[in-house]
Amino acid sequence: MADREPVAELEPRFSSDGATPTSWTEGRERLRRAEVYWLTTVRPGGSPHVTPLLAVWLDGALHFCTGPDERKARNLAGNPPCVLTTGCDALGEGLDLLVEGEAVRLTDDPDLRRVSDAYLSKYGEGWRFAVRDGAFYHGPGPPRETDPGAAWVYEVAPKKAFGFGKGGTFSQTRWRFQRTQTREMEGEIFMKWTLEVVVVPVSDVERAKAFYAGKLGFDLDHDTKISDEYHVVQLTPPGSGCSIVLGKGIVDMKPGSLKGLQLVVKDIRAARAQLVGRGVGVGEVQVVGASGPRPASDGEDLDNVGFVFFEDPDGNGWAVQQISARD
Template sequence: MTSTDPRTQQDLRYGDPAAPPTDWAVARRALAEAELYWLSTVRPDGRPHVTPLVAVLLDGALHLCTGSHERKARNLTQNREVVLTTGSNSWASGLDLVVEGTAEQVTDNARLRRIADAYEQKYGSDWRFEVGDGAFRSSGESEALVFAVPLRTVFGFGKDPHSQTRWRF
């Protein structure tokens, strides 16, 4: 995680004015423990592309991987600005999180090894990756590119009571 706490701002226009801002430690834990995230990228022609994926929070960034031939990888070669979302589909409980950032491809094998270990620790042996030549590798499949999305701005939408909190890094 980053060495400094983010600046926290609550927008009282959205939600219960008596609701306190969500504590960053609560939001960070929810971001780290989420099983599924939705990645939004932009196609070269400007149309949006959204896809579910798994990711890990490590060193102040969400890390994701994708095959080099997949739409999201191709989109990221043209436009690195992304949004990752996670939360619940409930209106009255939970915390929804929206992460805005710039995806950076990770190619350093030592860093990739740490990210691969984090995937396996979080998701189990089905998500075991070998590391080589600046990418993830798995038996019988092509390489997977790895991207880090350093936390720049995160929005939290509390639901019990409703609130909106923004963290800037």
């Protein structure tokens, strides 16, 4: 993955007069040279888990390894967004760095060998890994009874990054990475594919349009009726990059048969209040974790785990989840 050049923005509220944005070239170099990082993941119940680890910068992303049964691996299995931080503990000097992204497990042995080589080059013989079966192992391949176990390798490409400059001039830089980057591997271009439209099967187009536009507040993009047998309505949830299509003569699906549609909001309690105020039959706020859903308690932190559920007039099922960090 080629290093991606982000847009750098200075936050003047937290920067000294005359400060300028830190270049991504400097930020990237410090990420490459740092030796210790801190990884923040989210437990199934929504509380954070923070742990120090070693990582390498390769192909525009940070890479780290961990045992599959360790807490951070278990957290990432259900919630891949994470944060990696590094920097200097002194106030008068240095640049502290924070990288937000999603941890993707690497399982291709050729890719893993390149990461293994990077670990060896950066940290020395104590961090020499053998690669086999999509994982890291210490040593060239010890007998099973003495094998310390596999280490899974994760790649975190930055979605957002922050740099906090310290010393005589304080600065806060935010680097925004473009969402239309491509990845080139083995001569083939891998592009980011975005979901554009989901068709929702309904029995009455006008009734469904009134529900989605009138009660849910979806924006009406277009309403096209070509004939009595072909009628297409497209609507988009506020702030969403994906739309829904209602219509007649589009797909052969039973009305009400679509389940599992999901919206994301920053405040699930406020979202539920809006839905109730608009006359939508929505359930109480639920906390969804490893043990299944349960009613939310007053004052409980609902980030990533808070949900409400409702159906449209035909019975198509929707969930709304609170994720406050989502752009």
